[in-house]
Each structure stands twice: as C-alpha cells, then as structure tokens.
Amino acid sequence: MRLLITFTAVLAVVSAQTASNRFPDDFMFGAATSAYQIEGAWNEDGKGESIQDNFFHNHPLFILEQNGDVACDSYHKYKEDVQMLKALNADVYRFSISWPRVLPNGDLDVINQAGIDYYNNLINELLANGIQPLVTMYHWDLPQALQYIGGWPNELLADYFVEYARILFENFGDRVKWWITFNEPHQFVEGYSVPWGAPGQRAPGIGDYLATHTVIKAHARVWHLYDEQYRATQNGSVGITLNMDWPEPETNSTEDAEAAERARQFVMGMFGHPIYSKDGDYPAVVRQQVDANSKAEGRPRSRLPTFTQEEIEYIRGTADFFGMNNYNVTFVTPGLRGHNPSKKRDTAVITSAPESLSWGLRKQLNWVATQYPGYPIIITENGHLNLGGRNDTDRIEYYTEYLGAVLEAIYTDGVPVIGYTAWSLMDNVEWNRGFTVTFGLYEVDTSSPNRTRTPKESAGFMAEVFRTKQLPNQYKQ
Ligand SMILES: *[C@@H]1O[C@H](CO)[C@@H](O)[C@H](O)[C@H]1NC(C)=O
Ligand SMILES: *[C@@H]1O[C@H](CO)[C@@H](O)[C@H](O)[C@H]1NC(C)=O
Ligand SMILES: *[C@@H]1O[C@H](CO)[C@@H](O)[C@H](O)[C@H]1NC(C)=O
Ligand SMILES: *[C@@H]1O[C@H](CO)[C@@H](O)[C@H](O)[C@H]1NC(C)=O
Ligand SMILES: *[C@@H]1O[C@H](CO)[C@@H](O)[C@H](O)[C@H]1NC(C)=O
Numbered sequence: 001m002r003l004l005i006t007f008t009a010v011l012a013v014v015s016a017q018t019a020s021n022r023f024p025d026d027f028m029f030g031a032a033t034s035a036y037q038i039e040g041a042w043n044e045d046g047k048g049e050s051i052q053d054n055f056f057h058n059h060p061l062f063i064l065e066q067n068g069d070v071a072c073d074s075y076h077k078y079k080e081d082v083q084m085l086k087a088l089n090a091d092v093y094r095f096s097i098s099w100p101r102v103l104p105n106g107d108l109d110v111i112n113q114a115g116i117d118y119y120n121n122l123i124n125e126l127l128a129n130g131i132q133p134l135v136t137m138y139h140w141d142l143p144q145a146l147q148y149i150g151g152w153p154n155e156l157l158a159d160y161f162v163e164y165a166r167i168l169f170e171n172f173g174d175r176v177k178w179w180i181t182f183n184e185p186h187q188f189v190e191g192y193s194v195p196w197g198a199p200g201q202r203a204p205g206i207g208d209y210l211a212t213h214t215v216i217k218a219h220a221r222v223w224h225l226y227d228e229q230y231r232a233t234q235n236g237s238v239g240i241t242l243n244m245d246w247p248e249p250e251t252n253s254t255e256d257a258e259a260a261e262r263a264r265q266f267v268m269g270m271f272g273h274p275i276y277s278k279d280g281d282y283p284a285v286v287r288q289q290v291d292a293n294s295k296a297e298g299r300p301r302s303r304l305p306t307f308t309q310e311e312i313e314y315i316r317g318t319a320d321f322f323g324m325n326n327y328n329v330t331f332v333t334p335g336l337r338g339h340n341p342s343k344k345r346d347t348a349v350i351t352s353a354p355e356s357l358s359w360g361l362r363k364q365l366n367w368v369a370t371q372y373p374g375y376p377i378i379i380t381e382n383g384h385l386n387l388g389g390r391n392d393t394d395r396i397e398y399y400t401e402y403l404g405a406v407l408e409a410i411y412t413d414g415v416p417v418i419g420y421t422a423w424s425l426m427d428n429v430e431w432n433r434g435f436t437v438t439f440g441l442y443e444v445d446t447s448s449p450n451r452t453r454t455p456k457e458s459a460g461f462m463a464e465v466f467r468t469k470q471l472p473n474q475y476k477q
Helices: 002-014 051-058 074-087 113-128 157-172 185-192 207-234 254-276 284-296 309-315 343-347 358-371 393-412 457-468
Strands: 028-032 092-096 132-138 178-183 237-243 246-249 321-325 329-334 349-351 377-381 417-423 442-444 453-455
Touching: 028 132, 028 377, 028 457, 074 092, 074 113, 074 453, 074 457, 092 178, 092 417, 113 132, 113 157, 132 157, 157 178, 157 207, 178 185, 178 207, 178 321, 178 377, 185 207, 185 237, 185 254, 207 237, 207 254, 207 309, 237 254, 237 377, 246 254, 246 358, 254 284, 254 309, 254 329, 254 343, 254 349, 254 358, 284 343, 321 358, 358 377, 358 393, 393 417, 393 457
Parallel strands: 028 092, 028 417, 092 132, 132 178, 178 237, 237 321, 246 329, 321 377, 377 417
Antiparallel strands: 329 349, 442 453
C-alpha cells in the first residue's frame, strides 16, 4: 500500500505534463535472467541436482544443442554480469536463486554455504554498483530430491518451500528488498501435464491442477511469513510473477469475447484471482468448467482441488506488488482442443500462434489493473526473440513499441506500473530451444569456453532509455 501511495503521488505530478515520452523519475528499469538459464556449474561446490538438470540429462532429445550444465557460466562470471548491468544503467537486476544450490536436497539437512556465498557475492557486487536485487525464489529448478516425493502435486512441498524461503530471508533479506516467490506458475505446472518439460509427468488436467493448488498455498504462506516475521526489520516487498500472451477475441462476436476472457482466467486468473482479487478463490469460470467436466467424466471429485473458506481468506491479499510477464498476443475462439482431460480442453478455446503486438501489453496491463486493483505492477519480463546477430534493429523496434505501450498504460490509462526488467540481460538457455533462439541485450559466444559477452546494438539503445528514463524524441504517445 505504501508503495502505491508513493506511486500515485508521482503519477499526479508527472501526468500534469500531457503527452510524454518520459517515465516517472522513480521508475525502475533493469534486465532479467534465471539461475538454470545462465549459471551453469550445475554440480559444482555442493550444488544438488535440479529437475531441469535431471530432465535434460535424461531426455537430451528435448533440448537443442546445449543444456544448462555450463550455460553462460554466470556462476564464475557474475562480476562481468554486474558490469554489463552497470553499462546498461540498470536500476535493478532480476535474477533467481537456485534452490538446490542453497539446499542440495531441498530440505534443511544440508545447507550449502558455498551456494549462500555465491548469492551474497552477487548481491553485494550489485549493491556496490548501485543496482537493486529483485530476486525470484523459484524459476523452475526444483531440487530433484523433492521430485522423488512427487514434486508440486504433493502438498508437503509448501512446507519445504516455506523453509527454503526462511533461509533466503535470513541470509539475504537485510539487502534484498524485492522478492518474487514464483515465476510463471502457469508455465511450470505444465511439467506435470506434458512430456517435454521438467519433470515430464504426464497427468494432464490432474497433476498440473494439484501442483497449482500447492504453489498458491506455498506463495501465501511465504508472504505471511515475511509479513509476520521479517517485514518490520527488512522492510521489503513480496509478490509473484504471472505470465500471459494476451488472449484477444478472434472476432467481435460474444462467443469469441467470452472465449478470450475464459482463456485469461485459465492462464492468469487461475493464480491471480486467489491471491489478488477482492473475493479470492479460483475464478468462477474455471471452477465451473473443471467441475462440470470432471462430473461428466464420471469422477467422484473435481480434478481441481477446493480451497476451504479459511484458506480463501488466508490466501487473498498475500502480495505487495504484481509481477507480470508479456511477450505476445494470441487470437482465440471457442473450441475443444488438447488431450481429454487437460487444462487446454477445460479452457475450451482454440488459440492462434502468438504474434508480437505491443497493444497486447497495454491491454493486459489494463486487465490486471481492473481485475486486481490496488497493486503496483512490475513488468518482470518482456522481450524479443530472434536468431542472433549483434545488429538487432528488430529488438530495438520491439522495445520502442512495447515501452511506448507501457507509457500509454501509465499516462493515458492510469495503470500503476512501477518497473520494467527486460528479458534478457544476455542470450541464455531458452529451455527446450537451448541457445538456438536468443533474447539477450548481450550476445554470449557459446562456442568459446570463456562464454564471451558482447553488447548488441539494443544494449546501447536500452542503456540510453534507462539513463534518461525516456524513449527517443521521435516517440511521443
Ligand atoms: C522502509 O522503506 C521506506 C521506503 O522504501 C522508507 O521510507 C522507510 O524509511 C523504511 N523503513 C525502515 C524501517 O527502514
Ligand atoms: C465487428 O467490428 C467491425 C469493425 O470493428 C464492424 O464493422 C462489425 O459490424 C462488427 N460486427 C459485429 C457483429 O458487431
Ligand atoms: C512472439 O511472436 C513471434 C511472432 O510474432 C514469435 O516469433 C515469437 O516466438 C513469440 N515469442 C514468444 C516468447 O512466444
Ligand atoms: C544494422 O542494420 C540496419 C538495418 O538492416 C542497417 O541500416 C545498419 O547500417 C546496420 N548497422 C550496422 C552497425 O551494421
Ligand atoms: C575471455 O574473457 C575475458 C574477459 O571478458 C576477455 O578479456 C578475454 O579476451 C577472453 N578470452 C577469449 C579467448 O575470448
């Protein structure tokens, strides 16, 4: 709340200017990465195996060219990473902590001091260079030891996650003021539905819903832990990052409008509604669809578990900000697709291939602000994928358009966006696609053991945007 008041005051001052290409003075700019995608050193200095290590080692056909064993070698090159962020004039660095680097078995039986030292060094290096850490606790690299007991569909995982979070608050909370519990749960619970993503458990429409249920409870417990035991001394903010490729109705028929809204509720609302909405709980349309389909399938219970009233109230309001990822737009119309049963089939929409359209970001920001009023929003990921090349004028165009859409959301629509971290600081292991597609502001030479980083044209462009907090003059909304 405190944040929002600060933001509103800033907004009132700034919006006195009419058309603006300037972001608010205290807007946070930066870049983002995640542990598995950049760190490498997958088994060094006592790190435990993660589900990503295990999955890509055992299923090499599911990843192109290179897995995350070495990645960008950021475990050894973090000081260079910080210098890259400094050259970008970044205010914040969004990175993730690898749970098995800190707790190799996921539990408190072994606390890996070398892992804690690594993140302490990174955090201290950032602060010494005037860059704030924005830390994701879970970016998809569950300790494999916890997958052996079932992973996220097992509700006990919430206990383990709370204990892990406590270790993070105790060790890093004096310096880390921004925490994200989970990155894109909609994406990673898919690992309990499809064979091609870790941990590759095929229980569509069941395992992914059980995982969803645990993740939401785990998030809420970690927020309460912070609120009750750390906020008074550490004074930080805790949120979650939810993603969506904005679903736009294919035509202006009522059916397509309903299909688009249903898709939004199944993707973002599934997690956003219990945590951020006034009423809490799963979105009504999600509850109805899954319950009705489960009944029609002759099941004695819904495939989607139910929160008690007490849980609904405990979970509701457990965030200090909303982390949002957006890349693209999809066009949707009603229809049955996917395995029976599955989340896709429960959603009952046909989705087009994604298209890169900046108005989708603006619409999505407006949707979030309307559904979940009262929360400052940080765009924790947004970026452009291409096949490489340092002269990335296409990426500069992408960022210009999307940042323009953010300005429109802030000034024209009054959406409280307080920060933006570009995906990504550097080219990295893009999950199944390895290094074959690139999102970086910096190029990483994966043919060299040195993993040499070189700025792309877009790095220079973003450094100027971040320094001046404005888009080039030719851009005015
Ligand atoms: C907490 O943070 C706010 C703003 O970030 C600051 O004004 C305040 O002094 C801080 N309080 C403590 C106890 O550090
Ligand atoms: C749909 O929108 C188009 C243009 O925006 C309009 O011409 C058309 O009449 C609309 N159709 C319906 C069914 O509302
Ligand atoms: C976004 O859409 C473009 C096509 O416009 C596509 O090439 C790209 O893969 C999509 N990005 C993501 C992250 O899905
Ligand atoms: C980059 O590409 C653009 C468009 O293809 C071209 O106009 C420009 O000269 C190139 N710049 C460099 C430094 O190669
Ligand atoms: C390795 O990286 C360092 C630091 O970036 C650089 O100075 C050096 O030239 C690189 N060596 C090779 C062989 O690329």
